[in-house]
Structure formats: C-alpha cells, structure tokens
Amino acid sequence: MTPSTEIAPDLAAHIAIAVSIFCALMTLAGLVYMVLTLRAGRSFTHHWRAHPxxxxxxxxxxxxxxxxxxxxxxxxxxxxxxxxxxxxxxxxxxxxxxxxxxxxxxxxxxxxxxxxxxxxxxxxxxxxxxxxxxxxxxxxxxxxxxxxxxxxxxxxxxxxxxxxxxxxxxxxxxxxxxxxxxxxxxxxxxxxxxxxxxxxxxxxxxxxxxxxxxxxxxxxxxxxxxxxxxxxxxxxxxxxxxxxxxxxxxxxxxxxxxxxxxxxxxxxxxxxxxxxxxxxxxxLRGFCDHQLRWMRSVRDSRRAGYLGVAVTYVIAWALATCVASGFELWSFTLLSVALLARVAVALSIGVGILRDEQVLRDIWLLPLRDCIGLLLWAWSYAGDTVVWRGERFHLRRGILHRS
Known part of the structure; x- marks a missing residue:
C-alpha cells in the first residue's frame, strides 16, 4: 500500500468531520435565531397590547x-x-x-x-x-x-x-x-x-x-x-x-x-x-424567478443582514448535519430540536400573530421549504438577473438596468 492510498481515507474522514461540524454550528446559529424570533414576536404582541x-x-x-x-x-x-x-x-x-x-x-x-x-x-x-x-x-x-x-x-x-x-x-x-x-x-x-x-x-x-x-x-x-x-x-x-x-x-x-x-x-x-x-x-420557472427576484432585492438592500439569512433555514442545516455525520445519534437529536424550534416559530407567528390557518394545513412542508430556501439563497449570489412582469433586468445596488 502506497502512502497516497493511506492518506486518502484519512483526508475524506477529516473533510466529513469538518463538514458535519460546520453544519452543526450553522444549525446552532439557526436555533439562536429562532429564539430571537420568538422574542421578537412576543415584543410585537406586548407592544400593541400595552399601546392599542x-x-x-x-x-x-x-x-x-x-x-x-x-x-x-x-x-x-x-x-x-x-x-x-x-x-x-x-x-x-x-x-x-x-x-x-x-x-x-x-x-x-x-x-x-x-x-x-x-x-x-x-x-x-x-x-x-x-x-x-x-x-x-x-x-x-x-x-x-x-x-x-x-x-x-x-x-x-x-x-x-x-x-x-x-x-x-x-x-x-x-x-x-x-x-x-x-x-x-x-x-x-x-x-x-x-x-x-x-x-x-x-x-x-x-x-x-x-x-x-x-x-x-x-x-x-x-x-x-x-x-x-x-x-x-x-x-x-x-x-x-x-x-x-x-x-x-x-x-x-x-x-x-x-x-x-x-x-x-x-x-x-x-x-x-x-x-x-x-x-x-x-x-417551476415562475416560482424560481419570483423567489430570486425577492431574494436578490433583499440582498442588494440589506447586504450584511442577507448573509445571515442562511442560518434561518435551520431544518436544512440539521438535515445536512445528519448526512455529514453519517447519521450519528447526536445529529438526530439536533434535528429534533431544530424541527421543534421551527414549528414553534410557525405556530407562534404564522398562526398566533398573522392568524394564517394555511400554516396549520401545510406545516408538514417546513423541511421542504427550508431546503428549497437554502438552495435559492445560495443561487441568489450566482448572478444579478431578475425577471419582473415578463421583463428581464440586471440588478446592481438596488437599481434596475435593462438586459
């Protein structure tokens, strides 16, 4: 066995560990964000109860x-x-x-x-x-x-x-x-x-x-x-x-x-x-165009804040942690907490504040929503083209330029 064949499995194992740690940290950051979001919802509700x-x-x-x-x-x-x-x-x-x-x-x-x-x-x-x-x-x-x-x-x-x-x-x-x-x-x-x-x-x-x-x-x-x-x-x-x-x-x-x-x-x-x-x-094309138009708009309006949007897709990061860790038991524990936190936000704000009954009907779609959202977030950095009412533009610093 040559030295190179011995190094390859070790390198792959180290990469897998690094990826699982990164995904776990992103999941934990997402959980912190979920806690902040729940507090923000309570703050909004309490403000208007105190000041109708x-x-x-x-x-x-x-x-x-x-x-x-x-x-x-x-x-x-x-x-x-x-x-x-x-x-x-x-x-x-x-x-x-x-x-x-x-x-x-x-x-x-x-x-x-x-x-x-x-x-x-x-x-x-x-x-x-x-x-x-x-x-x-x-x-x-x-x-x-x-x-x-x-x-x-x-x-x-x-x-x-x-x-x-x-x-x-x-x-x-x-x-x-x-x-x-x-x-x-x-x-x-x-x-x-x-x-x-x-x-x-x-x-x-x-x-x-x-x-x-x-x-x-x-x-x-x-x-x-x-x-x-x-x-x-x-x-x-x-x-x-x-x-x-x-x-x-x-x-x-x-x-x-x-x-x-x-x-x-x-x-x-x-x-x-x-x-x-x-x-x-x-x-599918219309959905992607609409989502990318919104995401690229936010990206250009709030550049620093938009970087942090990645952590909001907490279920996607938790699922990635499970895969990267080889489905270790601890990763499933993290996934369970992520699901609980995401559902808590959906019920507290989507149902409790917005009174959107559709959330109850479609709450099972949250994992799919997070996975799609994370992919589109990454895709939003791949270009500056937006489609608006059938017209194609380039977006630079919030300004529309015709293609």
Missing amino acids: LTALATAPTVTLLKPLKGVDARMYAGLRSHCLQQYAGRYEILFGVSSLEDPAVAEIDRLRAEFPELAIRVLECPERLGTSGKVSNLAQMLPHALGEILLVNDSDILVSPHYLARVVAGFTPRGKKKVGMVTTPYLGASAKGHGLLSRIEALGIATEFFPSVLTARMLEGGLRFGLGSTLAMPRTVLEEIGGFAPLTEHLADDYELGARIYRAGYAIELVPEIVETIVPRYT
Whole structure:
C-alpha cells in the first residue's frame, strides 16, 4: 500500500468531520435565531397590547394610490374591499394605468358602477419615467391626489373594513420621533388548486419572511423599511424626501421608500392590521424567478443582514448535519430540536400573530421549504438577473438596468 492510498481515507474522514461540524454550528446559529424570533414576536404582541391603536383627533383625508397593469387573480375582490371602509374621514381611490386600453380599466368601471358614491378616478400615465413602471405611474398620479395621507398598496391586496381607520391611527404620536410611515403585515393566500409551489411560497411568507421582519424590528429598535402591502405616509413627508420620482429605477421601491423616510428622521410604524395578498399558481420557472427576484432585492438592500439569512433555514442545516455525520445519534437529536424550534416559530407567528390557518394545513412542508430556501439563497449570489412582469433586468445596488 502506497502512502497516497493511506492518506486518502484519512483526508475524506477529516473533510466529513469538518463538514458535519460546520453544519452543526450553522444549525446552532439557526436555533439562536429562532429564539430571537420568538422574542421578537412576543415584543410585537406586548407592544400593541400595552399601546392599542387610538384614532387621531381629526380624521385626515386619505388618497389611496393604486397603479395597475392587467387583471390579476382575485383583483376585483381586493379592489372592492377598499370601497367598504368604515372610516370617519374622507377618502378617494386613484388608479393609474399606462394606457386606457389596459384590461384593468374595465374592472375600475365595474367598481365605479357598484360604488357611485365613492371618489374613484382612473388616470392615464403614459410616460415611462424609469425601469419601474409601477413607480413611474405613482409619480404621475401624485399631482392629482387630494389627500393629506397617501397610501400605496398592491393591486391584489384584500383588506378588512377597518383597514383605513387602523392604518391612519398608526400616525398617533408614540415616541420622540414623528411617525413618517405606517406599514402592515401580510399573509399570502394560496387558493385551492394552486399547487405545491404556491403553498410553499405562502408558507414562507408566514413562517420565514414576516418573522424576519419582526426580528429586524426588535434588533434595530424599530422598523427601518416599508412593506409593499401598505405604504402610508403624510404628503409632506413624501415631498420632503423628493416624492416618488427618485425611486423609478429601484426594484425594492417599498424598502427604499421606507428607508429614505427613516433616514430623514421619522419613525416607521408596523401596525397589527393584517392584509392578504394572493399567491398565484406557479410553474417551476415562475416560482424560481419570483423567489430570486425577492431574494436578490433583499440582498442588494440589506447586504450584511442577507448573509445571515442562511442560518434561518435551520431544518436544512440539521438535515445536512445528519448526512455529514453519517447519521450519528447526536445529529438526530439536533434535528429534533431544530424541527421543534421551527414549528414553534410557525405556530407562534404564522398562526398566533398573522392568524394564517394555511400554516396549520401545510406545516408538514417546513423541511421542504427550508431546503428549497437554502438552495435559492445560495443561487441568489450566482448572478444579478431578475425577471419582473415578463421583463428581464440586471440588478446592481438596488437599481434596475435593462438586459
């Protein structure tokens, strides 16, 4: 036997030990993160129990700005929910389309016929001011808005009748800083028949994305960005940061808008008013494109924090530890603890705070969600291409560049 044949098995054994130790350490880091997430959930709940929402002395006029393109699944139900608001003040809804030939205009006409007493207007926004068609429309809609408070959300958002009242109540002064933005949690509704990939994405929103938002809120002493489910701000604050026009090249316009308001010295309030967005039926390609667009957006917006996202997939790391260790008994103990911690977060935040009943239905998918999530996280570093509404862009420092 030659020296080289003796060294090879030893080297392989040392590599296996090193890999199992690395995976075990990543699992332990993930468990620490799960504990922090549970604390963040309790902090959020206790805050709003101690400081419940109270209405402002006078109800300001609100303008809801909704840029539209095409007709999304369940869009009309979402639009209709905005017309059923129990709000003490006046509000109007402005819809922005790039062309009056857009199919969404027919849905707006239907809405106006059903609610003739409401101030509902549709605006044509023909100019393309940047790569983001959505923000381009918002910039052209802004001069026509009458409200003191401006509220932007996505076309398919479904809200409760108390949505507007509770969002506006979020501007009640609570600390040293004046509130410059109010945003809300959201859950993803995966309709029956939308398939496994849709259910996996919805599960990720409730048990992965929103817990990370709460953890950032706790560790950073408050939220420093906005969520696209709701972006409400006083007109004066928006004007102070330059309006929507500077954001027309940004992919994560919701994040950037909130970040600019925070940097201007204002607080961002995450109020406990949960809204719902629809998760569409995906092909495998569509699912990967959507997940990578979101991940690369976060990567470019929060580079240091995004590195830490890897440890959040604690079940995947625990499974890798089992394989790398040769299925040693201790690795199964670690896997059991990881599963328990992940389920605890899912139930505490996904069900307890978001009240997402789909989590109970799909909780068995958590190991698959973590494995897919870790693979996509690694893949997100392999390039800078994102696909958005059928268009392909390169993403550099949060800015969209046409391919």
